[in-house]
Amino acid sequence: MSAGAASSLSFSGRLAPPRRPRAGRATRGDREGTWLPYYRTQLTMPALLDRAALHHSETMISTRVSDGLNYIITYGTHQMRTKKLASALTMLGIQKGDVIGSFMWNNSRHLQIYHGVPCMGCVLHTINIRLHPEKIAYIIQHAEDVALFVDESLLPMIAKVPKEAFRNLKLLVICGKDERPPRNGVKGCVLPELSGDTKILEFEDLMKMGDPSFAWPDLDENDPMALCYTSGTTGMPKGVMYSHRSQYITVMGNLAASQQGFRPIDTALPVVPMFHAMAWGIPYAALTVGCELVLTNEYMSPNDIISMIKDFRVTVLSGVPTIWQGLKRALQADPEKHKKIKGVFTRGTVGGSKFAIDLLRWFWSEWGVEVIQTWGMTETNPLGSATRRMDGQDHLNFFSDEHLKTVGRPVVGNEFKIIDPDTGEALPRDAKSVGELLVRGPAVTTAYYKKIGKTPKSFVNNWLNTGDLASISQHGYVTIHDRAKDVIKSGGEWISSVDLENTIRSMPQVRLACVVGVPHPKWDERPIAVVELEEGKTVLSLTEVRKHCAEHFAKFQLPDDVLIWAKVPVSGTGKIDKKVVRAKLAKLKYVLPALRQARRSKL
Structure with missing residues (x-):
C-alpha cells in the first residue's frame, strides 16, 4: 500500500493501545511501507452489558426468594433497569468517579448495581457483610462512599456502624427483602445514624426517577470501575482498585475453555458472594456469553443450593471449599433424593483456600462433577490460575495426587515465579523448590488504594508478592504449600x-x-x-x-x-x-x- 493510499483511509473510533498513534490514523509498522490500520475498541463494562442485551435479551436471571419461590427477569429487562438506575443516580448529583457502596446479598438488584454503577463511570465498592462493624466503618470511610445500597435484612448490621463513617454519604438506598419493598416502608426500617443531609430512598422509588433510554457516557478502559478490599486477616483491610480493562480481561479468562469455559448453554450458580472480589467476575462472564444466571440471595444452606440446582438445571457452580463440603454432606445424606442432578450439574470452580484432593475425587467419581481448582487474590482481580484437567474418569485416575493438588497454570497474560525468601533470588521450576510466589499481569494490581498497607515486599518492579509459599513445575503447574505467615517451622523443618x-x-x-x-x-x-x-x-x-x-x-x-x-x-x-x-x-x-x-x- 502506498503512502498516498494510506492517507486516504478514514477511520472512526480509537486506534491502537497507548503509546501508539492517536485515533483515526493508520499506523506505520517497524518496516518502511508496512501499514497497520485497525479499530481499537475500549474494553469497558458497557460493551459487555450491551452485548448481553443485544444477543441474549430473553435469557433469564433468577433470584431465590422466600418459600422456595424465584424472582425472574430477562437480560433485556436487566439492561433497561441498569440504565434507569444510572439515570436516577445522575439526576441526584452522583458524578463520574464517585464511589458507591453496596452491602447486599447475591440478587438481581445487586446485579443491576454491578452493571449500572460502573457503566455510568462511577466506582462500585462491594462491602463484605461478614466483617466486624469496626472494619466496615473503616473501609466505608477509606473508600469515601457517597452513596450506599443496603438490603433490608442487613440494615441492623449497618446500624452498628458509627456515624463518622458516613460523613461523605449523600444517599442511602434501602433495597427491601426478596426483591420487594420494605414491608413497613423506609420509616419502618432500622437505619444507621446519618447526617441530616443524607437522602434516604427505597430502591424502586429511585428506579421510578430513571430514564430507560439513558446513554452511557464515553469511558476509557483504564477508568476505575470497582473497589474491593482484602479481608483484613493480618490488619485493617486494604483497597484494590479494578479498572474496566482489568475486569474485562478477567471475564475473558473465565470464558476460556481451558479454565472455566462458560458457554451459552450453561446455567451458572455463583455461590461465591458478590461482595467478594466481584464474585470472581462470574456474573459479568455469564452475561457476556449468555448463560442463564441463578442468584442465591440469602438462601445459602446446602439444601437450598441443591434445590436451586434441581429447579434451574444448574450446570456450573462456584464457591469456596466450605460450600463444597456442605454439598457433599447433603448429597451423602440422601443420594437417592438428589439423583436427578447427575449428568446435569457437571462442573464447578473452587477457590479461596486449598481444596482437599479426596473431595475433588469424590465429586467426580460419585456425581460426575469436575471441580476446577483456581487460585487468586483480591489483588489479582482475582483470577490468577485455573486449569481444567479432566475429560473423563480415565483422566482422573491417571493423575497423581501430586498433580491434582496443584492450582493449575497461570491464566493467559499472567506470569508467576518463586524466589528465595531470604535472598530474593529466583528459584528453579522443578516442582521441588519452594519459595515466595510472585505474580504480575494485566489484571494484577501494583499498589493498594491510597497506598495504605504498602510494604517494601508487597510490590517490586510490578511483581506482586502474594505471601504464599509455592513450587512451580517445568510445565508451569503451581502448587500452593501454605501462606508464608502460616507455615510452621519446627526444628528447622x-x-x-x-x-x-x-x-x-x-x-x-x-x-x-x-x-x-x-x-x-x-x-x-x-x-x-x-x-x-x-x-x-x-x-x-x-x-x-x-x-x-x-x-x-x-x-x-x-x-x-x-x-x-x-x-x-x-x-x-x-x-x-x-x-x-x-x-x-x-x-x-x-x-x-x-x-x-x-x-x-x-x-
Missing part, C-alpha cells in the same frame, strides 16, 4: 498447615480444621489442630488424628494436640480465620500438653 488441615478435614467426624503453630522451647514451634466436628459427633482423639495423618506425613509433622471447639472461626471470605484462632489460644494461655506435664513434674 517446614510443616504445611494447609496440607495438615486438608488431611484432618477428610476424616468423617470433622467439619472444619485449623492447624497453627504454638511455641516450643526446643523445636521453636509445634503444630496443633483446632477442629469443629460434624453434627452429632462429639469425640475425636489425638491418637486418631495422628494415626490418620501418619499415612501422609512424617512423624515430626504430626500435630501435638487436638482441640475441639464448637465453631472454628471463618472469615468473611469463607477462609479459616487463623488470626482469631491464635488470639483465642493466647487469651486461654494455651500450653502444649507435654509442656504442661513437664511443669507439673517440676512442682
Whole structure:
C-alpha cells in the first residue's frame, strides 16, 4: 500500500493501545511501507452489558426468594433497569468517579448495581457483610462512599456502624427483602445514624426517577470501575482498585475453555458472594456469553443450593471449599433424593483456600462433577490460575495426587515465579523448590488504594508478592504449600498447615480444621489442630488424628494436640480465620500438653 493510499483511509473510533498513534490514523509498522490500520475498541463494562442485551435479551436471571419461590427477569429487562438506575443516580448529583457502596446479598438488584454503577463511570465498592462493624466503618470511610445500597435484612448490621463513617454519604438506598419493598416502608426500617443531609430512598422509588433510554457516557478502559478490599486477616483491610480493562480481561479468562469455559448453554450458580472480589467476575462472564444466571440471595444452606440446582438445571457452580463440603454432606445424606442432578450439574470452580484432593475425587467419581481448582487474590482481580484437567474418569485416575493438588497454570497474560525468601533470588521450576510466589499481569494490581498497607515486599518492579509459599513445575503447574505467615517451622523443618488441615478435614467426624503453630522451647514451634466436628459427633482423639495423618506425613509433622471447639472461626471470605484462632489460644494461655506435664513434674 502506498503512502498516498494510506492517507486516504478514514477511520472512526480509537486506534491502537497507548503509546501508539492517536485515533483515526493508520499506523506505520517497524518496516518502511508496512501499514497497520485497525479499530481499537475500549474494553469497558458497557460493551459487555450491551452485548448481553443485544444477543441474549430473553435469557433469564433468577433470584431465590422466600418459600422456595424465584424472582425472574430477562437480560433485556436487566439492561433497561441498569440504565434507569444510572439515570436516577445522575439526576441526584452522583458524578463520574464517585464511589458507591453496596452491602447486599447475591440478587438481581445487586446485579443491576454491578452493571449500572460502573457503566455510568462511577466506582462500585462491594462491602463484605461478614466483617466486624469496626472494619466496615473503616473501609466505608477509606473508600469515601457517597452513596450506599443496603438490603433490608442487613440494615441492623449497618446500624452498628458509627456515624463518622458516613460523613461523605449523600444517599442511602434501602433495597427491601426478596426483591420487594420494605414491608413497613423506609420509616419502618432500622437505619444507621446519618447526617441530616443524607437522602434516604427505597430502591424502586429511585428506579421510578430513571430514564430507560439513558446513554452511557464515553469511558476509557483504564477508568476505575470497582473497589474491593482484602479481608483484613493480618490488619485493617486494604483497597484494590479494578479498572474496566482489568475486569474485562478477567471475564475473558473465565470464558476460556481451558479454565472455566462458560458457554451459552450453561446455567451458572455463583455461590461465591458478590461482595467478594466481584464474585470472581462470574456474573459479568455469564452475561457476556449468555448463560442463564441463578442468584442465591440469602438462601445459602446446602439444601437450598441443591434445590436451586434441581429447579434451574444448574450446570456450573462456584464457591469456596466450605460450600463444597456442605454439598457433599447433603448429597451423602440422601443420594437417592438428589439423583436427578447427575449428568446435569457437571462442573464447578473452587477457590479461596486449598481444596482437599479426596473431595475433588469424590465429586467426580460419585456425581460426575469436575471441580476446577483456581487460585487468586483480591489483588489479582482475582483470577490468577485455573486449569481444567479432566475429560473423563480415565483422566482422573491417571493423575497423581501430586498433580491434582496443584492450582493449575497461570491464566493467559499472567506470569508467576518463586524466589528465595531470604535472598530474593529466583528459584528453579522443578516442582521441588519452594519459595515466595510472585505474580504480575494485566489484571494484577501494583499498589493498594491510597497506598495504605504498602510494604517494601508487597510490590517490586510490578511483581506482586502474594505471601504464599509455592513450587512451580517445568510445565508451569503451581502448587500452593501454605501462606508464608502460616507455615510452621519446627526444628528447622517446614510443616504445611494447609496440607495438615486438608488431611484432618477428610476424616468423617470433622467439619472444619485449623492447624497453627504454638511455641516450643526446643523445636521453636509445634503444630496443633483446632477442629469443629460434624453434627452429632462429639469425640475425636489425638491418637486418631495422628494415626490418620501418619499415612501422609512424617512423624515430626504430626500435630501435638487436638482441640475441639464448637465453631472454628471463618472469615468473611469463607477462609479459616487463623488470626482469631491464635488470639483465642493466647487469651486461654494455651500450653502444649507435654509442656504442661513437664511443669507439673517440676512442682
